[in-house]
Amino acid sequence: MEFDFFKNWVRERLKVDLNAYKEKQLHRRIGTVMKSAGAKNLREYADMIKADENTRRVFLDYITINVTEFYRNKDIFDEFEEVIKSNLAPKFGSLKIWSAACSVGAEPYSVALIMERNQLKNNKIIATDIDDTILEKARVGAYKENEIKNIAKEELKEYFSKDGNEYRLAENIKRMVHFKKHDLLLDTYEKNFHAVICRNVTIYFKNEAKNQIYKKISSSLEKGGVFFTGATESIYNPNEFGFKKISTFLYEKV
Numbered sequence: 001m002e003f004d005f006f007k008n009w010v011r012e013r014l015k016v017d018l019n020a021y022k023e024k025q026l027h028r029r030i031g032t033v034m035k036s037a038g039a040k041n042l043r044e045y046a047d048m049i050k051a052d053e054n055t056r057r058v059f060l061d062y063i064t065i066n067v068t069e070f071y072r073n074k075d076i077f078d079e080f081e082e083v084i085k086s087n088l089a090p091k092f093g094s095l096k097i098w099s100a101a102c103s104v105g106a107e108p109y110s111v112a113l114i115m116e117r118n119q120l121k122n123n124k125i126i127a128t129d130i131d132d133t134i135l136e137k138a139r140v141g142a143y144k145e146n147e148i149k150n151i152a153k154e155e156l157k158e159y160f161s162k163d164g165n166e167y168r169l170a171e172n173i174k175r176m177v178h179f180k181k182h183d184l185l186l187d188t189y190e191k192n193f194h195a196v197i198c199r200n201v202t203i204y205f206k207n208e209a210k211n212q213i214y215k216k217i218s219s220s221l222e223k224g225g226v227f228f229t230g231a232t233e234s235i236y237n238p239n240e241f242g243f244k245k246i247s248t249f250l251y252e253k254v
Helices: 002-014 023-037 042-051 053-063 074-092 106-117 132-140 153-159 207-220
Strands: 096-099 124-129 160-163 166-169 177-181 193-198 221-229 243-247 250-253
Touching: 002 023, 002 042, 023 042, 023 053, 042 053, 074 106, 074 193, 074 221, 074 243, 074 250, 096 106, 106 124, 106 153, 106 177, 106 193, 124 132, 132 177, 153 160, 193 207, 207 221
Parallel strands: 096 124, 096 193, 124 177, 193 221
Antiparallel strands: 160 166, 221 250, 243 250
């Protein structure tokens, strides 16, 4: 019952719908972050989140799972680049691309680098996340060595500058990405995208929530547009959502 109270409280106060997350994983994660905050129970933890901005940020960071790197699963990302070059750009010209649940921005900035090195101009890259703190980090564009490990040496030299133990992304690449807050479960989706990237997110959701997200993504794509999923998120019934599989983790809107 206490957990039901907490889920309702989080939805009401923080606008995050915990009902969509897989129960066992969610209980474990909340238990861990609650104990690390020093709370004895969920009601006490809710009071702490309400009273302290830092506790709220830690909770949201932990629950919304912000793990990322440039060109995550490099071989899969290379396939996506090939689809952009040989399929989407010739078909649509200027592209509108959405990086959903973008975390600290490595994913949409990877797309921006793809556009830059392939000289694809006048594109719109929108990147969204549920967490304001994470979006602020994304806008700064500073990364640790482990987050840029897939970037080629020449690209690193051309588009990043070393600052202490961080690598700062060039302003011209940062300007290509527009960040904003968005909740995949609660908010409406923009339309007319030529590609939507939503990777390593839906694995944490129950099937019902996952299917809702797939339907909304399908509706947000132009016919012939592409949905790029994560390495553990194969869609077993793509036709149910108006997709056809074109590669292991790439689906075309039909």
